[in-house]
Amino acid sequence: MLVALLPGDGIGPEIIAATMRVLEAAGVSGLTFEQAPVGGAAYKAKGHPLPPETLDLAKRADAILFGAVGDPNCDALDRHLRPEQAILGLRKELELFANLRPAKLFPELADASALRPEVATAIDLVIVRETNGDVYFGEKGHRKTADGLREGYDVMSYNEAEVARIARVGFETARARRGKLCSVDKANVLETSQLWRDVVIEVSADYPDIELSHMYVDNAAMQLVRNPGQFDVIVTGNLFGDILSDQASMCAGSIGMLPSATLNSANKGLFEPIHGSAPDIAGQDKANPLATVLSAAMMLRYSLGKPDDADRIEAAVAKALANGARSADLGGAMGTVAMGDAVIAAL
Numbered sequence: 650m651l652v653a654l655l656p657g658d659g660i661g662p663e664i665i666a667a668t669m670r671v672l673e674a675a676g677v678s679g680l681t682f683e684q685a686p687v688g689g690a691a692y693k694a695k696g697h698p699l700p701p702e703t704l705d706l707a708k709r710a711d712a713i714l715f716g717a718v719g720d721p722n723c724d725a726l727d728r729h730l731r732p733e734q735a736i737l738g739l740r741k742e743l744e745l746f747a748n749l750r751p752a753k754l755f756p757e758l759a760d761a762s763a764l765r766p767e768v769a770t771a772i773d774l775v776i777v778r779e780t781n782g783d784v785y786f787g788e789k790g791h792r793k794t795a796d797g798l799r800e801g802y803d804v805m806s807y808n809e810a811e812v813a814r815i816a817r818v819g820f821e822t823a824r825a826r827r828g829k830l831c832s833v834d835k836a837n838v839l840e841t842s843q844l845w846r847d848v849v850i851e852v853s854a855d856y857p858d859i860e861l862s863h864m865y866v867d868n869a870a871m872q873l874v875r876n877p878g879q880f881d882v883i884v885t886g887n888l889f890g891d892i893l894s895d896q897a898s899m900c901a902g903s904i905g906m907l908p909s910a911t912l913n914s915a916n917k918g919l920f921e922p923i924h925g926s927a928p929d930i931a932g933q934d935k936a937n938p939l940a941t942v943l944s945a946a947m948m949l950r951y952s953l954g955k956p957d958d959a960d961r962i963e964a965a966v967a968k969a970l971a972n973g974a975r976s977a978d979l980g981g982a983m984g985t986v987a988m989g990d991a992v993i994a995a996l
């Protein structure tokens with residue numbers, strides 16, 4: 650099976666290198682890796698953040714292991730050429746619409762959570778975020794108002810098919826877990842959210858065994874901190890899911906711990922940590938590689954049919970943490986390489 654390896658920018662190459670060493674040490678069989686540039690690195694090498702060769706590799710591959718994109722040196726570029734367009738382009742071109750973001754606290758990390766330990770240990774949830782629609786992909790532009798003021802706009806929209814397919818992923822995910830789905834929207838204010846809520850309720854007819862609830866996004870942000878243990882699966886749109894999943898990560902210890910999978914309807918996926926390229930710590934052997942290691946485990950489970958290898962790698966991460974492995978974001982002093990070594994030793 651072919652895995653497209655897209656390290657990207659900033660800490661991307663460092664965390665991918667550590668993850669590759671873990672995969673090698675785990676002795677996962679039958680995988681071939683092919684690497685290609687993406688993001689700012691690809692812009693510098695090829696003049697585009699998602700060059701045709703990279704997109705072609707992503708399409709040919711059985712799964713994509715992605716580091717991160719984003720480079721402060723590219724801030725002045727036209728929006729279409731910015732590194733971040735690479736991840737948006739991959740999601741759109743491969744119809745990767747279902748972004749699964751599990752947030753679970755490793756018990757060993759209760760001290761690293763932003764929450765009180767008794768609240769933090771209750772976190773065990775999955776955010777199912779839609780990633781093919783919403784303001785990220787609606788019409789965008791800037792114009793002058795009638796009064797001559799500069800104005801920017803991004804259209805927020807979802808059609809019923811887009812909502813129905815992500816709702817189904819939410820219900821199925823809940824069915825494989827504790828059977829509770831909370832749909833998060835802003836239906837008190839947004840037309841898009843009103844349709845979202847109507848369609849989720851329609852789809853729920855096919856899932857009578859799932860306990861469905863609805864919550865406004867502002868309340869959801871508050872509840873995630875107050876009592877995260879109430880959530881099993883959250884299904885939400887692209888923008889709300891982006892924000893809530895960063896928040897959930899901090900409840901679960903560190904942004905450096907949270908993996909993600911973004912799947913299409915054939916269960917082909919792109920696997921990446923939820924964090925970005927962290928330019929502030931890039932090239933200094935400071936980044937925590939565990940979110941990427943755990944993303945590779947999700948890849949083995951969801952797209953490559955190797956759940957046993959996934960289990961082994963996740964168990965090794967837990968063991969490394971239990972043995973005291975801590976990078977700076979977890980309150981320790983270990984670097985990227987040492988964190989990778991700790992997982993390998995635990996394997």
Ligand code: NAI
Nearest residue numbers: 717718719720733736905924925926927929930936937978
């Ligand atoms: P970020 O996630 O890169 O960093 C936020 C903070 O968390 C920073 O202080 C960083 O040092 C820390 N951090 C992130 N990952 C870490 C890790 N593995 N270990 C230890 N500390 C870690 O978000 P920020 O700063 O908002 O964005 C930086 C760049 O990344 C921007 O260009 C942004 O657009 C891009 N980005 C890319 C994403 C992607 O590739 N999917 C996702 C989010 C942001």
Ligand code: MG
Nearest residue numbers: 891892895923
């Ligand atoms: Mg984000």
